[in-house]
Amino acid sequence: GRPLRCSPLYERLKDKRACFGSKMGWERPLWYAREGQPLAMDYSFGRQNWFENAAREHRATREGVAFFDQTSFGKLLVQGRDAEAELQRICANNVAAAPGACVYTGLLNARGGYESDLTVTRLDEERFMLVTGSAEVIRDRDWITRNLSEGAHVTVSDITNSLAVFGVMGPKSRELLSKLTPDDLSSDAFPFAASKEISLGHAQVRASRMTYVGELGWELYVPVEFAAGVYDALVEAGDDPGLVHAGYYAMESLRLEKAYRAWGHELSPDDTPFEAGLSFAVDFGKGGFIGREALLKLKGKPRTRRVVMFVLDDPEPVLWGGELILRDGKPVGDLKSAGYGHTLGAAVGLGYVANEGGVGRAFIESGTYEIDIAGELVPAKAHLRTPYDPKLERVKA
Secondary structure (H helix, E strand, O other): OOOOEOOOOHHHHHHOOEEEEEEOOEEEEEEEOOOOOOOOOOOOOOOOOOHHHHHHHHHHHHHOOEEEEOOOOEEEEEEOOOHHHHHHHHEOOOOOOOOOEEEEEEEEOOOOOEEEEEEEEEOOOOEEEEEEOOOOHHHHHHHHHHOOOOOOOOEEEEOHHHEEEEEEEOOOHHHHHHOOOOOOOOOOOOOOOEEEEEEEOOEEEEEEOOOOOOOOEEEEEEEHHHHHHHHHHHHHHOOOOOOEEOOHHHHHHHHHHOOOOOEOOOEOOOOOHHHHOOHHHOOHHHOOOOOHHHHHHHOOOOOOEEEEEEEEOOOOOOOOOOOEEEEOOEEEEEEEEEEEEOOOOEEEEEEEEEOOOOOOHHHHHHOOEEEEEOOEEEEEEEEOOOOOOOOOOOOOO
């Protein structure tokens, strides 16, 4: 029976006319209805009844500031005198960073495939917070625990339920948060991928300058007992910059425009960082880690499959994922995830393109592409880098 697991903001967001979905038992706002609009999903293969609502939330994130309740994100606390050494062996990227640094990394298997991808924030010398997807926290804790060295002085605790997570995202996010904190949020004092404890309203929260939507913004980790008060302060201060509540449908379209990968879609135990286009998050120089030997054997060899971003030429059709990709009329793969790119003005999808002769830049860029939507072939453009803010200038503003 629903509701089963609820954010501390559940009743407040109901009052904001959130339409909830359920994931791992969590009630999560998918989109927010207008006054008088039915709080129900009208399912179809075309534009559903929430399309314009999600578009408004998407544009608010790109142009102003939006609030996301991300409390369902999984949170693990890894601590102990051996925590750094164990995470260095389990994570593909170098997480031996200074306290206050956030590191994006994969957890790889011995074949070099993804068991998960997540963010590691170093809290102090012996404590690390790992933030993962709502559906992966139990699996990730099990994977990490099973791969700890025998006798290692380290514990792995699920702290998901102790912290609410609020995403304050958009070019006006700094303006909004600066109304509520005396702390310096400038890029010089608080650069991208940094994490600090700050005063916000009447609470001390951890603010991490990370984003899954491709804009300037902060993820706020708030003790649950302070969550309602911090939220109320944000809403009150948000009148002037025009704070908009946004749901997970907007988050999905925003991440797709940035070609951000997602575990269970573009990432799986059979996909390597080379194929996924995420080799930047692998540090071969740090020493041994799970999957390193397998990746070294693949390093420098031609790839036969890789993730490619597609944007439809026609602004009208909608993509849902699973559609066939054709290059010069021949099937070469399928979309792993898709949605509507409201900033790009057309549907967007991410999928693997495969070719035994190689999938280098020349091969990708020389082809003519179509996406099969229910039997209709719709022309699309292939991109190896997102056309939206490819240099991360907005994220690092």
